[in-house]
Amino acid sequence: MTKPNLQPDLAVWRLDDARQTLALAARAGRLPCVIYWGPPLPQSDDLRALAHAQHLDVTGGMLDDTPDLSLCPEVSSGFPGQPGLRLRDAAGQPLRSRFAICDAAASATHITITANDPDLGLTYLAEVTLDPDTHVLRLQSTLTAERPVHVSWLAAPVLPASQYASEMIDFAGRWCGEFRPVTTPWSAGIRSRDNRTGRTGHEHFPGLIVPDTGTTNTAGAAAAFHYGWSGGHAMIAEELPDGRRQLQFGHATDTYPGPATLFQSAPLYAVRSDTGLNGCATAFQRHLRDRILATDPAQPRPVHYNCWEAVYFDHDLSTLTDIATRAHALGAERFVLDDGWFGLRDDDTTSLGDWAIDARKYPDGLTPLIAHVHSLGMNFGLWFEPEMINADSDLARAHPDWVLGPADQLRGRQQLVLNMALPQVRAYLFDRISAILGDNAIDYVKWDHNRVLPFPDATQTYGTYALLDALRAAHPTVELETCASGGGRIDFGILERTQRVWLSDSNDALERLRIQHDAALFLPASVTGSHVGPRHCHTSGRVLSMSLRAWVAAQRQMGFEMDPRELTEDEAATLLQVTTWWKANRHWRMQADILRLDSADPAILAEQQLARDGARFVVFAGHSATSDQIAPRPLRLTGLDPTARYRVTLVNRADLVGLSRGQTALKDGPLEASGQWLMQAGLLLPWSFPGTIWVLDGERL
Known part of the structure; x- marks a missing residue:
């Protein structure tokens, strides 16, 4: 210097x-x-x-x-x-x-x-x-x-x-x-x-x-x-x-x-x-x-399956192997076993802190399930919530002094917080988690955090960082996801130590459409987990089409979090089609820039994912509410070469409905136009119902 x-x-x-x-x-x-x-x-x-x-x-x-x-x-x-x-x-x-x-x-x-x-x-x-x-x-x-x-x-x-x-x-x-x-x-x-x-x-x-x-x-x-x-x-x-x-x-x-x-x-x-x-x-x-992220950009991001909204705490080996097989047939490449595999964990009142495999549910350990998942060619992931403890746990009974805050504090989700500033707490957690990871062929950890602290304390965060750093050093091939009841802990500090975020517990595709749109001001697609939820959304009560659920998940790092046994043949076919499209395009899309579009219609939430070399783009235009006007307003694109020509294709033409009766260019076939036209005149989308999404593929000619 x-x-x-x-x-x-x-x-x-x-x-x-x-x-x-x-x-x-x-x-x-x-x-x-x-x-x-x-x-x-x-x-x-x-x-x-x-x-x-x-x-x-x-x-x-x-x-x-x-x-x-x-x-x-x-x-x-x-x-x-x-x-x-x-x-x-x-x-x-x-x-x-x-x-x-x-x-x-x-x-x-x-x-x-x-x-x-x-x-x-x-x-x-x-x-x-x-x-x-x-x-x-x-x-x-x-x-x-x-x-x-x-x-x-x-x-x-x-x-x-x-x-x-x-x-x-x-x-x-x-x-x-x-x-x-x-x-x-x-x-x-x-x-x-x-x-x-x-x-x-x-x-x-x-x-x-x-x-x-x-x-x-x-x-x-x-x-x-x-x-x-x-x-x-x-x-x-x-x-x-x-x-x-x-x-x-x-x-x-x-x-x-x-x-x-x-x-x-x-x-x-x-x-x-x-x-x-x-x-x-x-x-x-x-x-x-x-x-910041410790990921290899050349390594494809896998399609993710999480079993939480399929089984909750009700773990059964035959059920889980059946679900894994079905998820794989739909295109999943990673299977994550969520909460309920440890201690005596039949609900959220017990066993946090007792990180030992539940012999009642898994008499032969996790090995049979992991072996089945790996035989399908999928990675295996496991849920932990290391910073938390239940009062009804062997750990709390043995070490009440390890709890952060007073004994009579308010619980959050039936749980208390471990004092991560204590070296002995971190050593205990490292030993237990490291043993699980070392004794089982685990590729991925979902690291959850389901309650706020009894009081803010920077040493709690420093302690968590130290534990994560130690585990990463001991198990460098295990990928980590940050989850805190969804998006409660997403920041560049935690992402120095993890590789994926669970953006929100909401699997309502309309809500996630908005959440993803605004999170893109800070987060790339490659880090942002987005899952296809159940037909009947557990957090909003809405029933949404598979097409909307699948395409909204396809905007980011795609995954499923529903019971695949509930799918109709048509829903399964649609999901497989979207997943196949996602896999065919992830090599460039996970490195693309997410550009939010200025929609003339407030009911349309739209983004354009533009390849780093500008040769490819995809537009997602979600119809999140009822428009004030009858016909769709034009949608201007951005970031294109004004003098270049582009071909734009409506990817999900099968989602056209009978009330869309006009002969628009995108419905008839690919549209070719200059970048200047696409950025100034814009695209006229087909008419659609609220609660739908259009997907357009673009390539520079």
């Missing part, structure tokens, strides 16, 4: 790639501020002059100079907003840092700023890394102290928010209703989120999007942020009285262990785009898939 000249008056740094420039400036040795984050600046630009150009005027009602909105805004500077650090000494007295840069280093992709406060014995480290291929920034802060201190808040390096934005978008949700966008107008003051469930949470996904006014999925400027942490997190989006805006992300307040001498934020991932929300989404999708 090269060290810039740390002039006492002004020091500057920059990171550049083909999409952006990030420029920092530090005045008088203080912590640096972001003076620019936008489209690439010419190298000839004088950053010192630009830093001066960013200095605000001073008028009535203000201090005599403007306090820095730095990477860690400080109370001691007179900063009028929320500080980036709040801490106390061992006696509980507030400490107000006054950091000065003592070292800085920069390369083409990395900036490290070190600052200290010798009076308080504190050192602050900010690291900013730019990935020039995915265009994602990774920002992380570390605080060290000479003497133990209490830290209630440590933000990852703080970024300014665009003053050309009128709204921000973050995400709420619930069980079976994850990734719900919440749009909030910018105004004076704070939008604050402090997720205190102790896990990423259905309620508050740790993400934020700040689009400039007028930005859509396919056009305009936007910035997006994700805090890669699997415990509770906090977010601050604040507009200061002077009009500046700041964004802070960190662990949920007061969740660091203390007192201590070392504290670190999780990584904050940030990206900007001049091609709408899709520019941010595809950067996150690529970064997660290509940089």
Whole structure:
């Protein structure tokens, strides 16, 4: 790394790639501020002059100079907003840092700023890394102290928010209703989120999007942020009285262990785009898939079968082997045995923590079932919920001191939480799980987490990470899925240690259509599990067609989670047809970008999956509600070469209904048109009922 000249008056740094420039400036040795984050600046630009150009005027009602909105805004500077650090000494007295840069280093992709406060014995480290291929920034802060201190808040390096934005978008949700966008107008003051469930949470996904006014999925400027942490997190989006805006992300307040001498934020991932929300989404999708996940992109993602909604706790070897055989005939390549195989687990009131195979249900162990699954050519997976414990378990009776929180706490799904900060708890879980994996030919683990913590505690997350890391090192060929009652723990932190997410417990295809659409702002298809549920959906009560259920599952990493014995011949034929199509296209689709389309009809949720080389695409257009107008509105595509010609084919033409009586081009056969036509005039889809989906295959000629 090269060290810039740390002039006492002004020091500057920059990171550049083909999409952006990030420029920092530090005045008088203080912590640096972001003076620019936008489209690439010419190298000839004088950053010192630009830093001066960013200095605000001073008028009535203000201090005599403007306090820095730095990477860690400080109370001691007179900063009028929320500080980036709040801490106390061992006696509980507030400490107000006054950091000065003592070292800085920069390369083409990395900036490290070190600052200290010798009076308080504190050192602050900010690291900013730019990935020039995915265009994602990774920002992380570390605080060290000479003497133990209490830290209630440590933000990852703080970024300014665009003053050309009128709204921000973050995400709420619930069980079976994850990734719900919440749009909030910018105004004076704070939008604050402090997720205190102790896990990423259905309620508050740790993400934020700040689009400039007028930005859509396919056009305009936007910035997006994700805090890669699997415990509770906090977010601050604040507009200061002077009009500046700041964004802070960190662990949920007061969740660091203390007192201590070392504290670190999780990584904050940030990206900007001049091609709408899709520019941010595809950067996150690529970064997660290509940089964070421990998967081999050349290895095909298997079609997945999970037996939960077929048998629940009622395990019988002959039934399960029959189901596995039927699932394989429908195209499944992995069979996962869900909850109910261990202890005395006949319902959810007992046996969590007793990780031993139930000899009543499996007198010969899991070997006969595994052997049958492998004989069909399928992988075998097994469900665990290691962080939880039932009061009615041998483990709880032997070690009540291993339970996190008071004995009289409220239960969640009839269960308590193990204290993952305790080394002896992690050692016990490692030994039990490792023995199951070592003694059985298991290829896959579904790792569940079905209740929130009794209180938020960062050490719980650190302990879980340590256990996962140890198990991965001991069993490197076993793939892991993160599940937390569906999408309750999905973030880049847990995905450094797992390879697949169970996006939602909802197998209602209409609900999943929306959940998948919004989750695509952060998640690629290759990591996102989506299953064909039962005809009668267990979570919504709706009855939906097999065509809709199968094609919605085919949008992501496809799987089944129903009883195949319930299928009619027509349903089985449709499912096999869609699964066959999925397998024939997964080699390019699991590496494709998911581009959300701007539909002129709010009843249509549509996306375009575009191959990395642009030669192939597929469009999924789901009719999620009743349209206001009679005839379908045109649907514009995106990301195509305007001068190239494309052939577009309606894949599921068999789903046409008699009320669709017109002679549209897509019904008559393939449509050929220029990319410009497809992106400007758009496609006219056939008429369809609500609760249906059209699938269109495109290829560049």
